[in-house]
Amino acid sequence: MVHIYFLDDIEARKWLQFVSVHPLGAELHSYIQFVSEEGIFITVEEQHLNDVHRLLSDVFYTFLVEEKLRDGLEQAIREKFLFEEQEEVEAILDIAASIVEGEMKLGSSNGFEEAKAAIAESIQVVLTEEKSFSFESIATFRLKGFFESLEHYAGLAIDEYKLEQDYQNFIATLRDFLNKRQSQLRTIHLVHQESFSFFDESFRKLEKEDLTRMMDRRLLGGYPIYIDSTALAPLISIAPERLYVYTDDAEDGLIQTIRRVFEERTIIRPIQSFSRTLI
Known part of the structure; x- marks a missing residue:
């Protein structure tokens, strides 16, 4: 008889749920008793x-x-990297969990394979000697290295979180700059193919000289993140009240940045609709 301890009945029942969906769960059910x-x-x-x-x-x-990974990541975020604000911890934790999930799907995380082998070895000893044990005992003596390795994922997540925070601050700064600008043209039609082409409300193409003349040079320096000079800086300088963006790649990074800065001013349309407009 092997006795497995858990922190509480809730944890034991969660463990039993994993047993119930295992291919051998039904066959061995009669040998497993919850007290x-x-x-x-x-x-x-x-x-x-x-x-x-x-x-x-x-x-x-x-x-x-499924049950202990997030706890280990959260512990690393709080104790190793000293984050305390719950909102920040949760945001970093979600990023870290996504990174781990991605590596597991790719099969590129040796730490998980080592953890799986360590668990199998521990279970072998337990069954041979019919010992009492808990998950915490396996974690302490067999999985210490695994939980320490989670610091790596926590660190990657923190870097990504900080980059995202910088990006959001950057967007907020540009949005504030835009909202203080006086519109130079009421409407801009921006066509995105291999490069960007600008057209005014009458569909007259704006040449490079037009864009240079309307450009606010303050946008080309003094920001911690590079401001694209081919589309973003001219658009903010012109500050149109309505911005039509024609693209077949709405998920393009620069298109997404434009969309975030201009918010409700932006209308995204496929390239084909621009061609129809000119007919």
Whole structure:
């Protein structure tokens, strides 16, 4: 008989949910007993030893990834990098979890394979000696390196979070600059293909000399993030009341930045609609 301890009944029931969806869960269900406030008791019979080992190894690995990973990441964010504000911690945690998920899908994270092997080895010892144990005991003695490795993901997430914060501040600054500008042209039609072409409300093409004349030079220096001079800086300088953007790549980074700066002034349309407009 193997006895598995949990922090509380809620955690034990979550663990049992992973058992229920495992391919061997139904077959071995009768050997697994949940006792409130005591944990899980598993009857180990010789003929089912390999199946029980596979079940417990898989379930504890899933339990690690699904239930304990975010806790480990949050601990690294708070204790290693000293973030305290809950909103910041949650934002960084979401980014870190996404990074980890991406690496797992690509199969590029050796740390998870090592953790899986360590869990399997621990379960083998437990079943052989029929010991009592808990996930915390496995984590402490077998997964210490894994949880320490989560600091790497937390650090990557913090870097990404800070870049996003800088970007949001940058957008807010440009939006404020735009809102203080007097509009030089009521409407701009911006065509995005390999490059950007500007047209006024009468669909007259604005040449480079026109854009240079209307450009506010303050936008070309003094900002921590580079301001694109081919589209973004001229647009903010002109400060149109209505901006039509014709593109077949609405997810392009610069298009997204323009959209965020100009907000409700912006109307995105496909390239084809610009061609129809000129007919």
